[in-house]
Amino acid sequence: MFERAGVVGGHSRAEVLDGVVYEPYGAHIFHTANPKVAAYVQRFGLVRPYEHCVLTEVHLHEDDDDADARLLSWPPQVAELRDLPLWPQIERELAARPRAPAAADFASYVTQLLGATLYRLFVEGYTIKQWGRHPSELSSVFAPTRVELRRDGDRRLFRDPWELFAPEGVNAVIERILEPVAVTLNASLGTKDLGALGVAHDAVVITAPLDDFCAVPGELEWRGIEMHSTSYPTETLDGTRTPAYVVNRPSLRVPHTRTVETKHATGQRVGRTVVSLEYPGSPARHYPVATVDGRNERRNEELKTEIRTVAPIPVAFCGRLANYQYINQDQAIAQGVACASALAGAVEAWGSR
Numbered sequence: 001m002f003e004r005a006g007v008v009g010g011h012s013r014a015e016v017l018d019g020v021v022y023e024p025y026g027a028h029i030f031h032t033a034n035p036k037v038a039a040y041v042q043r044f045g046l047v048r049p050y051e052h053c054v055l056t057e058v059h060l061h062e063d064d065d066d067a068d069a070r071l072l073s074w075p076p077q078v079a080e081l082r083d084l085p086l087w088p089q090i091e092r093e094l095a096a097r098p099r100a101p102a103a104a105d106f107a108s109y110v111t112q113l114l115g116a117t118l119y120r121l122f123v124e125g126y127t128i129k130q131w132g133r134h135p136s137e138l139s140s141v142f143a144p145t146r147v148e149l150r151r152d153g154d155r156r157l158f159r160d161p162w163e164l165f166a167p168e169g170v171n172a173v174i175e176r177i178l179e180p181v182a183v184t185l186n187a188s189l190g191t192k193d194l195g196a197l198g199v200a201h202d203a204v205v206i207t208a209p210l211d212d213f214c215a216v217p218g219e220l221e222w223r224g225i226e227m228h229s230t231s232y233p234t235e236t237l238d239g240t241r242t243p244a245y246v247v248n249r250p251s252l253r254v255p256h257t258r259t260v261e262t263k264h265a266t267g268q269r270v271g272r273t274v275v276s277l278e279y280p281g282s283p284a285r286h287y288p289v290a291t292v293d294g295r296n297e298r299r300n301e302e303l304k305t306e307i308r309t310v311a312p313i314p315v316a317f318c319g320r321l322a323n324y325q326y327i328n329q330d331q332a333i334a335q336g337v338a339c340a341s342a343l344a345g346a347v348e349a350w351g352s353r
Contacts, residue, residue, distance in 0.1 A: 001178065002187035004208070007171075008178060011286060012329070014169025014262070018231040021169050022262045022274035025286075026225055027246050029165055029265065031158040032330030038162040040333065044176040050165035050265055053155045056248040058121045060086055074248055076118055078151045090117050094149075101140075105292050109140035110147050123147065126250035129257050130280045131223055131289060139290040142326045160330075167266040190215050191310055198312030203343050207319040209285040210303040219303070220296050220324065224284030227260070229276040237269040255279060288324040300324035316343050 007013065011025045029052045032038050054074040057066075072080050081090055093115025101112035106127065111119045127135040156163070166173055189197075190213050197204050211219040232241050245264035249256060256277040263273045289296060300323070308315050317323055318339045319332045327335075 001181050001183045002189050003183060003185050004188050006185050008183060008185075009171050009174045012170050012174070014166075014171055017229060017274050018272050019270050020231060020263060020272050020274045021167070021266050021268055022229055022276060023169075023260060024227050024229060024276070026227060026276075026278055027260045027262070027265075028170065028329065029158070029163065030170070030329050031160040031163040032328075033160045033162070034330055034334055035162075036337070037330045037333050038164075040337075041164065041173065044173050046164050046166055046170065046173045048165055048167055050163055052157045052163065052246075052265070053244060054157045054246045054248060055244040056122055056250065059251050060084065060121070069251075071243060071247070072122075073150075073155050074122065074157065075148045075150050076114065076122060077153065077155065078149065079153060081118075086117055086121075090115060093117055101143075103140055105136045106138040106140050106143055107135035109143045110135070113143070113147060114149055118149070122248075122250060124250070125252045126248055126257055128252065129250075129255070132281055133289075137291055139292050139294065141290050165265045167268065189213070191307060194307070194311045194313075194315075201313060203314040203316065204311065205316045205318050205339060205343065206307070206322050207317075209321045210300055210307070210317075210324075212285060213322075214303050214306065216303075219299055220285075221289040221291075222285040223280060223287040223289055224282035225257075225286055226279045226282040226284075227276040228256075228279065229274050231272055231274050234271055234273050237271055238267070239271075239273065240264055241273050241275050285321060288320065288326055290326060297324055314343060 001008075012028045013023075013025060014021050015024050016022070029050065030041060030046060031052070055071050056074045057069045058072050059069050061068075070084070081087055084090070097115060098112055101109045103109040103112055107119070107124070110123050114123070124135060127138070131138060189208075192215075194204070206213060209220065209222065211217055234240065240261055240263050242259050242261045242264075245261055247259045249258055256279045258278050260276045260278060261273060262276075263270075288300075304317055316339045318335050320327050323335070
């Protein structure tokens with residue numbers, strides 16, 4: 001394995017500040033409905049059950065200050081919404097919704113799903129900040145897995161039967177997986193290195209952003225985040241500072257999108273905590289940007305073809321960055337398993353040519 005950074009783990013890594021485990025690249029909770037993926041991560045020590053419940057700080061009116069904000073569950077819960085003064089308006093909008101959303105752009109899809117008021121309260125500002133563009137410019141392709149309205153009182157963000165968190169951070173789990181693997185750190189590879197890789201290896205799996213790998217910055221659009229983390233003392237060993245592990249802040253009057261306080265998930269007993277403010281718009285290639293016209297996805301497929309054309313050995317692409325997909329950790333792991341299986345056959349076929 002060739003890793004560009006000086007440590008393994010990438011975006012999922014945890015660190016320690018003043019004795020407190022925190023996540024410098026944002027919240028990461030493993031969850032899955034795939035029993036094979038669940039068994040795989042548990043084999044390497046990811047075993048502690050955890051239920052992730054997210055809150056949203058909602059401003060009912062545009063001129064509300066923070067003192068007037070309401071803390072409501074995300075996804076929105078009808079039982080909580082009924083207590084709002086805006087409920088009659090929300091109820092009318094819900095009654096007027098189509099049977100099923102059918103829209104190509106994110107703004108229209110979510111408005112059809114939640115109604116205009118809930119879209120404004122929970123989604124619009126957060127999306128504008130997170131993606132740096134109006135939601136009407138974004139594809140609705142990821143909306144069905146990210147946005148819903150609940151009537152059953154289940155406050156968990158994820159409904160999967162396996163939901164796990166590593167109290168010391170996921171770093172140790174990743175390192176256990178890599179124990180039998182030769183890892184080269186601080187390695188920056190690209191298409192120029194494919195010839196040398198072909199001499200020493202039977203195949204290559206690329207998990208990097210392809211515009212980076214091909215040295216064509218700007219060919220693909222990415223959205224990065226930057227965490228501003230601060231350590232605070234607590235009155236008790238299990239004390240925290242914010243009301244939940246993740247609190248969304250969709251208001252456009254604050255520049256960050258959410259707060260992350262990992263201590264809620266680790267259960268760590270220490271007389272401090274770390275609160276991180278998540279700011280969008282960094283130059284890092286963290287999230288692919290799915291626009292309505294799909295131009296980034298098409299260009300990513302073109303880059304795959306260009307790489308395969310110059311590679312002397314079979315090449316596979318795996319994960320969120322290389323496949324330009326907005327997917328979860330368990331989906332990335334499942335891709336890895338499928339990729340390994342497919343490559344075994346590809347190498348055999350390549351060798352018999």
